[in-house]
Amino acid sequence: MPRLFTGLEIPPDLGFALSLKRGGLTGARWIDPENYHITLRFIGDIDAQTANDVVDSLDRLSNSLRFLVRLTHLGSFGGDKPRALFAGVEPSEALSRLQSAQERVLQRAGLEPEGRRFVPHVTLARLRGTSAEELARFIAEAAMFEPLSFVPARFVLYSSRESTGGGPYVVEETYPLSS
Structure with a gap:
């Protein structure tokens, strides 16, 4: 299997609303709206047996409860040398619990701990x-950021090919969240 990660899909209507922020920023390689997602856990390049273990491990989390996700602001990573523009997610105990549960089961499946702090x-x-x-200046001019909300019905296991940023991503497995 190619490079893997887990995430939440962004509904098409929210993807469209986020895509309206595109343009007018020098050096930006804009992500296609169909590739928008919230990464929960980067897994990386793994062998087929480990990939099967990952799929089985994540299946145990499909009974996690649904919750509200709110995108509330624009932000960036990289400080003085910005490398990414993002829509930030409001902190949520339920989202953090899902991400932590994935981290635990993936470590039990033999993966190394995630080295970065979770910033949805x-x-x-x-x-x-x-x-x-x-x-x-771009963020200040786009300051009118109406919060966008959705309740994810599932989390997914994505695959990607090594490329220059932003997809294409393929949904390999889906894991429903309970009502």
């Missing part, structure tokens, strides 16, 4: 050569 977000663009000042 939807990447809108990968940046190269964008100055921090230009990005700050």
Whole structure:
């Protein structure tokens, strides 16, 4: 299997609303709306047996409860050398619980612990050569960010090919969330 990660899909209507933020930022490689997602756990390149263990392990979490996800602001990663523009997710205990549960079962399946702190977000663009000042101006001009909300019905196991940012992503498995 190719490179794997788990995530939440962004509904098409929210993807369209987020796509309206596209344009006007030097050095931005905009992500296609159909590839918008919230990464829960990056898994990486693994062998077929480990991939099967991952699928089985995640299946145990399909009884997790549904919850509200709110996208509330624009932000960036990279500080003085910005590398990504994102829509930030409001902190949620339920989202954190789902992500932590995935982390636990994936470690039991033999994966190394995730090295980065969980910061839920939807990447809108990968940046190269964008100055921090230009990005700050872009975010300030796009400041009218009406919060966007949805209740995910499932989480998914995605695969991707190594590429220059932003997909295409393929849904390999789906795991329903309970009402």
